[in-house]
Amino acid sequence: MRTTTALVAAALTVVVFSTACPPSSTASSDPRSKTPNGEKRPPLLPWLPIGPGDPPAEPPGDSPDPPPGDPPGDPPEDPPPPPPTTSLGAPSAPLRRLTQEELNHTLRDLFSGIALAPVVVSDGDGKGYEGDVVRQTPSDLAVEQVRVAAVAVAAAVVAHQDLLLPRLPSADREDQRALGHELIATLGPRALRRPLQERELDAYGAFFDARLAADNFDVALQLTIAALLQSPSFLYRIELGADPVDDDRTALGSYEMANRLSYLLWASMPDEDLFAAADANALGTPPEIEAQARRLLADPRAQDAVLSFHRQWLDYDDVLTASRDAATYPAWTEELRQSIRTEADKLIAEAVFGSGDGRLRSLLTTTTTRVNRSLAELYGVPPPANDWDLVQLPTQERAGVITQAAFLASRSHAVFPSPVLRGVYVLDRFLCAAPPTPSSAVNTTPPVEADVPAPTTNRQRYARHSADPFCQACHAGIDGIGMGLEGYDATGRFRTVDNGFPVDDSGSLEDSGIGGSFRGGPGLATLLAGSDIVNECVARQWLTYTRGRTEDDVDWPAIDDVTAQFRAADGDLRELLVAIVKSSSFRFLPRQVNP
């Protein structure tokens, strides 16, 4: 009891202040530092020209360095405002704020080479993906968090101005005013992720001058950077569109497309190559977009984005706060929860970017993963020579993400696994068919009545609510799936015996639209992996994540288009992403309807 309490408290600390903790993928494990030769380092402030005495920056790729000063393709100053909209038009591509994770990735890449503490700008409440606009209502809290973050980041950057200033192209080090203006002209287009307008150069320049006069160079520099980091063009992904394509669609501007690509495929800002392509207006045609997408997908940063999607889609963080009865599960420790959470990422990374073939089928059926000692014990395999070595799990017991402890344990109660929560999860996440949870006045847990014999197994305990015809309507489908996962206890450990009785892990998808009966996790995984419904659902999940708002009827053409390509690519998840970026919904803005 005492142990459980302490563990839960520790876990709660994670929940409460999760926003204050370093995002797992940013602080200490920048994937770009994990290069094969182990010597390559992230490019230092890649938007700065190389100055004398600086370490060599990353090779810029095929594109030449962007010329200093005004890049080509500077947008016209203040184009006329768009016509007002009515609610009759198709739902727009909504204005999106960078999520906390995207913000931290962006700051990491914008100021690469400068160590920054992670910033806290909470993603709001809601049930959708973190980038869902419902969760991004501007509030005093959010605006203040942005201000505090901007002040802190600007302070850290100014403390490392020795990295910035020597490489400014032409400024005279003695001329502080010129130096400030030079930095605005160089940093500004990268922070706002598009060329600066004259108006903006003037505004930030005048602000710098005023603060230089009132305070000093360092203060003026810090305040100017803090202002850039609070500007709408930094914080939001503003899409004004370029030219109308037809009556219904407007093309995206090239910088807008660069941002769409980088935030979907890297969960971060564009790199120098992508900016160069935008400068050259070479992000308009499907082949141009596809070429860039394939380049981005080959970069280690793509793993950030793919893991972020899976973390949100499959609720991987839930396991971190799952408390178990200590008497029943003495091995359930904070360390084990963290290990389970880590393994969830590692399986996805291995299947999509590592030794796997990147197919959805593999994600659902793979037995290849990475474990440490405590997970090896949980999964019943010999301990690895080194933590997180590649291992093969027993094929009779495990198959892909639905037999991972992260899912099985987070859909369990303190003592008993929950076939209901597990069944609902599979229906919701893999079949896009979440059943409604019972509304008023339905007893939703298996009763422990005194007047009937105690249940022998968890299956029998839960089977009782299937007995009520009123409940049957939904539970035939839910339990058909969930009962088939009775071979895993509330921590995700495989079992053949429950409460002294043999486990019955037979299940059925007859009531879930797919059809067929199965035995155990591998049996369920095989059926799901062969289902076109699952293919389509995964495409829909990715499209919803991409879009930043809930699905609408108008989205079906895009869903059908992308699903068809996903199917044609044999369920290759990287090809799914390529199909999404080439789709009309990704390349165009809906044209606003004039009332």
Added chain:
Amino acid sequence: MMRSNRRRLLAAAGLLGGSLFLPSRVRAGLPRAPKRLVIFFTQHGTVYGNWRMRPGGVGDTADFSADLTSLTLGEFSEVLQPLHALRRKLVVVDGLAMTSVEADVIGNGHDLGTRGALTCAQLVNGNAGGPSIDQIVARQIRAQGRLDSLELAVVGTRNGGAVWRDVGQSISPDRNPNNVYDRLFPTSFVGSTPTNADRVAAAQGSVLDLVKREYDAVAPRLSGADRQKLELHRDLVFDIETRLQSPAPMNQCSRPSSPQLNGSDDASFYESRAEAMFGLTTAALACDLTRVVTIQMDQLNNEQIGAPPGDVHADFAHQQENDAFARQMMTNYGACHARQFASLLERLDAVPEGEGTLLDSCAVLWVSELADGIHNYRPWPVVIGGGLVRPGRYIYLKADVPNPSRATNFPNFTPTIGPAHNKLWVSVGRAVGADLSSVGVTEVFTPNGTRIDCSGPLEALA
């Protein structure tokens, strides 16, 4: 004089301690006590049988209003006993229905109730279909230099949150007491030789001015909801700029000490954050930094309700109807929140203001996302603290309105329910100075077409 007087009062109330950070304030401060709204929002409703009271044995068939102040501790219900000492400043409202939620789609009761409790609006795309009452009131009584509203959460929120700015616009509360403190009481430089950090802090207003102008430049180039979002962001930037540059309300308050947080296990962690947020609420209201506060309380932990290991939601709340032990656990659950609610009210009551206390100029509502742990939406338990709604009463409202629910085949369906909870919010909104004729939907219909009026005030509260 006043200061020492208050300190004595606080000591008497047992409130002086590690976590106390009440601001000091001179009596001559506000000319007339402003009206304030506080909402204390909890999970899982209550155990109705152990929450309700029937003073004098009156039955359920007719409305009644009884004197709460004459009841003994033993006559108070088990859930509400921790509030007995405060009965002269309480109204208990028994019998309301979340009518707009009953009439909504059939779905997850927690989600629907969370979105409908404070909005009385029906779902749009799975999100709340309108603003919550705190936001409605905040917008009506807003004033430059004051925070429109303060959204707090103790530990975290559930089911996507109860506070909505408007249709599909969830507002995320602050969960971090230290952060709340920094937002309410920003540090300002007062020395003579400023460091660079002091200079940066002092110049924040000028940065925000530039930022605001950038939003001004960009917003008109967008349209519809996107433009509104940037305009709202700009307004919030301006609000913060104003507050940083002229923290006028602090003229009446000296800076309180920062919250002391502790919590080595989940129960003390929860209690520590709750007390900190109650203290911050009191400070914010006493200094008139805001007049609207919502406090969303997370689900309680087993240790707080004396429960063995198990899932509070699944093993106790859902079982309260058919399992005596689970019912007792959820009764303890209600009583634990009653103790917390009492602590909040005592803190407000410990601050002298005008001829009375800060609590007298507040309406402090304790409501939940559901009526009970088995997902009913009625009778919806409501307790009102403070002096704005005439206190000292137990108000019972009989169930004589047709139930608009489509789930007529559900086991606990009842053909009639009490008055719509919209009416409560109209009355409370008016009590705190808002001009309201309705909140959320104005009417709903039963499956056979009978119209149910949801507008206007709750006459029984007058």
